[in-house]
Amino acid sequence: MPPRIRTGGRSLAPELVAHLDRWVAEQPFSIDLHSGDVGWHLRHDDEALDGAFLGWEVDGGLAAAGLLDGGVLRTSVAPAHRHDEALATVVADGCAGLGYVDASAGTALRDELLRRGWSADPDPWVLLHRPLTERDAPPDDPATRPLDGPDDVAARVAVQRSAFAPGSTFTPELWRRMADGPTYDPRFEMLTWTPDGEPAAAATGWFAGTGRCAILEPVGTHADHQRRGYGRRANLAVLGALARAGAGGVRVHTPASNEAAVRAYESCGLRAVDWTVALVAPGRHDGGHPSG
Known part of the structure; x- marks a missing residue:
């Protein structure tokens, strides 16, 4: 079964948070989406949050999560799916029309976006x-x-x-x-x-x-x-x-x-x-x- 995307607002946040908290245990030094990013974003009203949270499922389990803020998509991929090319293809398909994507180095998602002509932002960020x-x-x-x-x-x-x-x-x-x-x-x-x-x-x-x-x-x-x-x-x-x-x-x-x-x-x-x-x-x- 191909990966399946789910989108939602405030009601989807608790499920994403539970998975993000588990994933961060294995990826503490990454720029991946953090449950705290979700928490801070929840300050917005329900209309602004509609469609802001995304989850990609593989075989019925959450394999990736995203936060869409304007034209920026911030992502986190489950450790077991960081090299999942089928998942990367589906997520990349959904990035059409966006301006920026945060995707960690070494993930199939970042490699797929680069293959599609996405390029590195000239303004670097530092992770402390x-x-x-x-x-x-x-x-x-x-x-x-x-x-x-x-x-x-x-x-x-x-x-x-x-x-x-x-x-x-x-x-x-x-x-x-x-x-x-x-x-x-x-x-x-x-x-x-x-x-x-x-x-x-x-x-x-x-x-x-x-x-x-x-x-x-x-x-x-x-x-x-x-x-x-x-x-x-x-x-x-x-x-x-x-x-x-x-x-x-x-x-x-x-x-x-x-x-x-x-x-x-x-x-x-x-x-x-x-x-x-x-x-x-x-x-x-x-x-x-x-x-x-």
């Missing part, structure tokens, strides 16, 4: 990773703590909107949708406050299970409080919470050109383990892979 054990958990920072109530949610939203201005559309409603998702855990979202009680930085981590690799997404510092170490404190608090929960490591994926972000992650103990490039559709030459 840090192993975690309980010994890596830093001492508690009294100015950094999980969110507690609507006022903290509003503060967390304000940090996000300032850190990513003018493009951020984050609102308390979007936060609530994200928090209602199957992957969100309030232990892994932190706010750092100034001595005057202003929200300075926020970081969100996504736990995939004991011994497995987590991710950070998103992290940011309010424009009024940048370059004072607040972002690092928020990140370290999340890393500590992940370590205490038993995460085996944490990874982030960011544009290599964003040197400030790379330095910020390195200051938290993450180290570059790979440089990656998305694939660009034939005939598209603008570069600038927009996902992350």
Whole structure:
């Protein structure tokens, strides 16, 4: 039986998350779609999520998962199917009309897209990773703590909107949708406050299970409080919470050109383990892979 594609919205997310969490145990250093990417995307409304999640089945079992965000497809392939050419052909067929695809090196999917004329994005990204054990958990920072109530949610939203201005559309409603998702855990979202009680930085981590690799997404510092170490404190608090929960490591994926972000992650103990490039559709030459 040929591979079969399924598409869906919010209701498909829990099934994809369960498989992604199992797959990441075998592929901690990959750029593959992570359950945390799904969790962060669930902030959108149902209309925006319709058709955003994809699953490809082989012999009745999920063999690959995808997140479609505009013209960008982010993928993860089950370890047992990374070299499955029949699966790669079906997934590649569905990429017609897209602008970018994230497909890990060494997979049949990436090879198939290259054969079809897709090319490497000229703007590389860097994958950073840090192993975690309980010994890596830093001492508690009294100015950094999980969110507690609507006022903290509003503060967390304000940090996000300032850190990513003018493009951020984050609102308390979007936060609530994200928090209602199957992957969100309030232990892994932190706010750092100034001595005057202003929200300075926020970081969100996504736990995939004991011994497995987590991710950070998103992290940011309010424009009024940048370059004072607040972002690092928020990140370290999340890393500590992940370590205490038993995460085996944490990874982030960011544009290599964003040197400030790379330095910020390195200051938290993450180290570059790979440089990656998305694939660009034939005939598209603008570069600038927009996902992350």
